[in-house]
Amino acid sequence: MAVTYNFSAGPAMLPTDVMLKAQQEFINWQGQGCSVMEMSHRSKAYIEVTERATHNLRKLLAVPDDYQVLFTHGGGRGQFSAVPLNLSAAGDHADHLVTGSWSKGAVNEANNYLTADVVGGIDVVDGITQVQPQSQWNLNEKAAYFHYCPNETVEGIEINEVPDTQGVPIVADMSSNILSKQIDVNNYAVIYGGAQKNIGPSGLSVVIVHNSMLDKARIETPSILNYSLIAKHDSMYNTPPTFAWYLAGLVFEWLLDLGGVAEIEKRNKEKSDLLYQAIDNNDFYSNSVAVQNRSRMNVPFHLADTKLDALFLQESEAAGLKALKGHRIVGGMRASIYNAMPIEGVKALIEFMNDFAKRNG
């Protein structure tokens, strides 16, 4: 098989070493005579898997003791409902920063349960998109919480500063940049993410929730979305996505072996810097996000001549560079370069881009 690099936005590529290990022990996991996905989630051996995964995620993000780490179902979108149900009462307001498709999606869902007030968003100045400075947001000190998406997967917009909400609890949808860089968990009331971008297979979501946010769920909250109940049962109130959790555990070990989040942050910076440089240095390509908001995980770019899009996609695919088509609402191309993407993949993409531009410019 020729080398391929998969730039899919999600479900996304996983580290090759992790996939090989999973393959090796797929049928006979740790001498048990069956696959880890064929075992009871109550078995001692499986519980050890979940305890190790939880411990390692805590270690990777330096999660303080007064936070719960939950592994649950329902992806990122499941949390769009879980957050208002667990953190607010009917009639409450919540502040929402809307910087792209996913934070917009969170507003739509939250409005089923409370009043989601859009307090700020993006500005486009001379064709360049940037997140409004916080001085322009209309924060409400009585809001039940403040919700934002620090990395907009579709538009490639990342927010690096933690908002100052004057004590209003901050909820962050980190589906597409969790574990990509160091964060201070203490700044957040809830951090959540679907696993399929930077953690593991789809079907799993991770929630990191401060203890003060527990025991406030509305009476009608479905049990499988209830943070307190999930925490009380060590994320086993119902059968967890066992294989996805196991695989996430392998990814956490891979990340720790590599040197942890500080090391992957360095690599992510290097990879994304190279790619943005290649785009900026060639008139054939463009990215219209302000430098301070450019995502290190999702890099959208346009060809100057959109008539060449189809040929670019056809030839890049043939060159082993997969899934570069941009999201339909943005158009153009998007290279998702999560933790698992090696720098060789980014270099191969840049080489292809330069060559394509030379042949078609």
Ligand SMILES: *Cc1c(COP(=O)(O)O)cnc(C)c1O
């Ligand atoms: C992918 C994504 C989601 C949705 O995840 P699902 O698992 O499909 O529900 C939500 N938020 C962000 C930022 C995402 O990238």
